[in-house]
Amino acid sequence: MNFDRKDYANDELLHLYKGLLKPRLIEEKMLILLRQGKVSKWFSGIGQEAISVGSTLALHEDEYILPLHRNLGVFTGRHIPLDRLFAQWQGKTTGYTKGRDRSFHFGTNEHHIVGMISHLGPQLAVAGGIALADVLEKRHKVTVTYSGDGGASEGDFHEALNVAAVWQLPVIFIIENNGYGLSTPSREQFRFRYFIDKGPAYGMEAVQVDGNNVLEVYDTVKRLAEDLRQNPRPVLLEALTFRMRGHEEASGTKYVPQELFEEWAQKDPVVNYEKWLLDEGVLSETLRHQFREQIKAEIEEGLRVADAVPMPTPSLEEEVADMYRPFEPDTALQLETGNSQPATDKRFVDAISDGLRQSMERYPELVLMGQDIADYGGVFKVTEGFVAQFGKERVRNTPLCESAIVGAGLGLSIKGKKAMVEMQFADFVTCGFNQIVNNLAKSHYRWGQNADVVVRMPTGAGSAAGPFHSQSNEAWFTHTPGLKVVYPSNPVDAKGLLCAAFEDPNPVIYFEHKMLYRSISGPVPDGYYTTPIGKAALAREGDTLSIITYGMGVHWATQLAEELSLDADILDLRTLLPWDEEAVRRTVEKNGRVLILHEDTLTGGIGGEIAAWIAENCFTALDAPIQRVASLDTAIPFAPSLEKQFLPQQRLRTAVEKLLAY
Structure with missing residues (x-):
């Protein structure tokens, strides 16, 4: 393994070494605790640490990273207190999910990390939304997200890369190519040889690095990030590596040929970098021992604190309450509380458009996304004329990528924005279903991050449009805690409920019956008002x-x-x-x-x-x-x-x- 120090000072090289050593020593300790039954499950990143460590330390600390199972180096690189990290793994209340989710399934805005859900691919779209918020706010930032070679087979991978390329979002998509998706080797997952072959097809730059060379990863990500901050665009970065243990410890490694372990053991990222530092005189044996003892002491202290925390005591009230971000609507805006004002006769569709327009005026952080909603005005013309008033940055045509766009909505929420996603027809929401029911609905319950997203759903039958343009699928979502679901029947409620949906910081699924658009009308107040969600x-x-x-x-x-x-x-x-x-x-x-x-x-x-x-x-x-x-x-x-x-x-x-x- 060749290390090129370039102009990096000794202190920076040692900083990388300590960053690399810490997750390795934590892992070694966790494997012991796993055997002792003190940790229930473990996804090992041994052999892959250089990717997460090198990429994390190459970024600014206020730039978001979206890691996966084997990216412990992201969390340690962002200085997450070890007692809280260990408490998270033990299911303790002082962990980041209060015992509600495990391992790295959490985020922390304090450390600019957004944790995974088990479906892997949705991470990539959320990264795009975070990057979009930076672009809209003219912040010169980059976002990094990870995918394994297995997860890259998911549709979310394609959708996220496609949207990022079309919108020129400053995201570095790091593909950890370790040769296996759980037990399935690469030859049974895809026919190409390297992921960098995919980059040009999306219209993006693709770079390959030795994923076991921490200095190469660090230098490459640092160089790319500096460039992307000034010239926003996505980059696909393929890191070649190998997983030295099972997908998770219970799965074992019997499916991997022994010669691969022998080959990759010679490429151990910690051992090789440590040896090079010693040979170069950057690291001494004394300092090597000192670093190890310091980290081991920090680990033991973190475990001591985490172990002292009791397991969660169930609270029915807290569990139910935490499904949603607490919110008190402004009752002065509600018609039901005497907010009377002049009214004009409007059709159902015009009332929706009116509420959407006034919400855009009221919330400058609100971004609209959907197929054909910009110049065309949407297939039902709800957003007709919006581009002229609000511009294409806030009224965004999207590719046919429902999952990526819903995920981007969550990413925008993480950066303090509001998002509306228009499904062209409610039937098409199936393509974004996972993002809604597993990401939007559960993020506040899991780690306190609300999803300030409204999904508009033109629904219903009556136009002889057949099985895929006429479904009433509201029951899919009324069964999902964490969502709010509204369904107006008249123009005045159509406007008021839509305005209320944008006021509410929780995810709202807003159904609008297509056959009511132009068939009914009624007096609708001209000014902004809300109709209370949850009231019949x-x-x-x-x-x-x-x-x-x-x-x-x-x-x-x-x-x-x-x-x-x-x-x-x-x-x-x-x-x-x-x-x-x-x-x-x-x-x-x-x-x-x-x-x-x-x-x-x-x-x-x-x-x-x-x-x-x-x-x-x-x-x-x-x-x-x-x-x-x-x-x-x-x-x-x-x-x-x-x-x-x-x-x-x-x-x-x-x-x-x-x-x-x-």
């Missing part, structure tokens, strides 16, 4: 039965009530997570006969959840069995006659008559 509203009042619904269901129920002259409460939920339990209780106790209506399919829909809650909490108030009316448990068909049969509207009358006759 009575769309119609009556004393015979209660229909609990939302979205298009409000209009179906209202139409039937008028046709039959029904004396019925029609409760518009407006928010599906958290839904308004007290409003449901009031109408149930008032009328005793309840029908729950939604456009979503019957099985697993939110109607079943509400029905169960009523049965558990309001059973004595019921005068008849709870009725549910929903769409068929099939995919949505294309032909208008089949779609009509699929939707619940024609079954609603029969259900109401049955309920009244009970």
Whole structure:
């Protein structure tokens, strides 16, 4: 192994050595503790330390790094207190996730680190969002994120690199090519030889380094970072290395040929760098011993402190509360509290556009992202004219990369910005599903980082658009703690709930029914206002039965009530997570006969959840069995006659008559 010291002073070379030695000594100690049962799981980075250490020490300390399992050197390089790091691994409350997540699945803004989730690839998109925030704020910074060769097969890898290249984001994508994805060798994962072959295809520079040579990694990242700060663009950096232990300790290494261990043992990053420093006279045996003893003492002290911390005592209130960032809405902005103002008749779609525009004016940190939303104005023209007012930096056309764009939204949140992601159709959210339910929804619970992201979802059937442009998929998200889900039925709520979604620092999934866009209108206040999230509203009042619904269901129920002259409460939920339990209780106790209506399919829909809650909490108030009316448990068909049969509207009358006759 050849080391080129260039113009680096002895102190800098020794700083690298101490940075390299620390994670190795910690690992050796952790492997002992693992065998003793004091650590439950361990992902070893032995043999790969030079990558994380060299890259971390080459950056400014306020530049973000997004590491993976084998990047202990990132955490030690950013001077995370060892007692907190050890407490994290033990599941103690003084760790960074309060015992809620393990190993390196955490972030800390204090140290400018964003930890991984187990799905690996989503990290890369979040890095892009962090870099985008720096570009928008004209900060000359770079972001570094890591991927293994296995994780680079995920779609998130492609999406993140593509978006970073299109937007020229200053991200260094470091690919740790260690030859295996768990037990699967590279030849069974991809057909190319090196990852640097991929760079030109994305329109980005690609560089390869010896990942076991800490000085080469350090010098390369330092040079690239200095350049990217002045000339923002992404770079793919491939680090060739080898994993000397199992993917995690329980998996072993029997699948790896012994000769590979023998070959790579000769390339040990710590041993080789230490030997070179000794040969060069930069490091003495005395100093070598001194460094080791200092680090070992720091490890023992960190363990002593962490061991003294008790395991978490469960607190029901704290667990539930920490799913969301605490937030008190400004009640002065809410119409419900007397915020009256002049109003103009607006269509549903115009009310949404109005709320979006006024939110952009109110929050200069808000960035809009979505396919065709810029000059074209979006397929439904909600953002038409926005580029002229706000510019293309804040109103951003995106590639067809739903996962990367949602991940970028979280990255923007980490840097204090707000983000809106428009799904062209709610059906397409499946391509960004993981980022929403595992990253946005869980980040505050896991490490206190809120996701200030609104995902707009044009939803619903009625236009004979078939199975992939008509789905009602709100139940996918009402089952996910950490999200808020809203679904307006009228123009005034459409604007107010959207403004409230941007005011709220938590992730909000905002459903807007496509068939309401241009079919209904009503007086909408001209100024900025909010509609409270989590509060239902009575769309119609009556004393015979209660229909609990939302979205298009409000209009179906209202139409039937008028046709039959029904004396019925029609409760518009407006928010599906958290839904308004007290409003449901009031109408149930008032009328005793309840029908729950939604456009979503019957099985697993939110109607079943509400029905169960009523049965558990309001059973004595019921005068008849709870009725549910929903769409068929099939995919949505294309032909208008089949779609009509699929939707619940024609079954609603029969259900109401049955309920009244009970």
